[in-house]
Amino acid sequence: MGYHPCQGLYWTPEGRKPKTAFIATHYNVDFSEHYLAPYMAQRGFGFLGWNTRFRGAEAWFILEHALIDIGAGVRWLREEAGVETVVLLGNSGGGSLMGAYQSQATEPNIEPVAGGTLPPAFLDLPAADLYVSLQAHLGRPEVLTAWMDASVTDENDPLSVEPSLDMYNPENGPPFDAAFVDHYRQAQEARNDRITDWALSELERLRASGAHDRNFNLHRVWADLRMVDPLLDPSERPPNQCYLGDPRTANYGPYGIGSSNTLRTWLSMWSLRTSHCRGEPHLRRITAPALVIQSTGDTGIFPSDAPRIYEALASTDKGLEMIQGDHYLTAPLEAREGVADLIAGWVRERVPTA
Structure with missing residues (x-):
């Protein structure tokens, strides 16, 4: 090779x-x-x-x-x-x-x-x-989007939160009702699409300057509602668990799928719209x-x-x-x-x- x-x-x-x-x-x-x-x-x-x-x-x-x-x-x-x-x-x-x-x-x-x-x-x-x-x-795009924290409002700020979409806001649950689940899933997909829009636009900006690609970070990707609400997609899994243990701790930590990318990697692996x-x-x-x-x-x-x-x-x-x-x-x-x-x-x- x-x-x-x-x-x-x-x-x-x-x-x-x-x-x-x-x-x-x-x-x-x-x-x-x-x-x-x-x-x-x-x-x-x-x-x-x-x-x-x-x-x-x-x-x-x-x-x-x-x-x-x-x-x-x-x-x-x-x-x-x-x-x-x-x-x-x-x-x-x-x-x-x-x-x-x-x-x-x-x-x-x-x-x-x-x-x-x-x-x-x-x-x-x-x-x-x-x-x-x-x-x-x-x-890859499906699992990342399902795990994405829909409440992120600023991709450059790992602490940014929209309260109405915060899975840890007790006003939202758990348990999470069907309306919140639907709203949350739509917001997760919208977040994925926003990152894709930015990646495509950023590639154009880089090309205009003769550059090929760049790195960026992705925050908060341990936030699937099913990780904390065992009534959603019920199974024998233990509640409040993800592959890194407690999902809230993992979600605000530095480790996760897609945590570091280039623009082209995002488009190739993680984007709902462009990934194969x-x-x-x-x-x-x-x-x-x-x-x-x-x-x-x-x-x-x-x-x-x-x-x-x-x-x-x-x-x-x-x-x-x-x-x-x-x-x-x-x-x-x-x-x-x-x-x-x-x-x-x-x-x-x-x-x-x-």
Whole structure:
């Protein structure tokens, strides 16, 4: 990959060269030691935990380049590891990324961000054979917008608040009534659109001065109403929890998805209007056999999300399984063993020689 190196670890069953292998990749998280890798290797499969050039570099993410990097991993499995059947594992944020990969490997159709050009390698992505969605978000723009604090009035001030939209204003709830929820969701989308308007305008301003891009920060992105109101999209999740613990503390802290961006990264990954990282458009182009798995105790993916992924898939051979567990399947104790058995059994029903 030239000066944009990829890296990963290939897990295999002891003493065997597997004919079927998984590949798992995320937008920015290191998946080289993915928690399912040893479990799938124990069941006779290869597992390539694969990182693109954007591992740990979310702020500079551009989708088309990430898909080229995933293609290098798929090609390595087929040409170097001797794998006959490749299974895309779309886990967590990687669900929409791997969906986008299969979509574009089948029939490329996306446009490059902000007047860029598609590299030639983008038009030669090798398709995979099976697709598994595990604990997956609907897409990057969708999850960011659902988590955005709708009450922010000034993007440069992390403390700015519109009281009528403040989820921590006791006058608003919880519990939150339907009218407030609807108003809040509309305001979240409006915030996403305002940032997109500014990013497009700022790019034009930069171009006029001969500049290409710039960085900016995004504040307050742990504010999904479902994080504090268990009556919304009810599940087995504990109330007042997000992936960083207490959502109010996390919301006013410096850590969160999309917290640092370039203008082009915003337009490529996070914008509702311009991003090709939205899950459903790509899922509608996937016809390979597909399995959707979602746990019932997840604090960031909710019961309504998995059925949307399932319904969007164009596959005629597809399944939806709801299981017990948290997002990382650390509880109950047997959760990871159980999901590994579930996936292995599903693959072997379709690839008897796996």
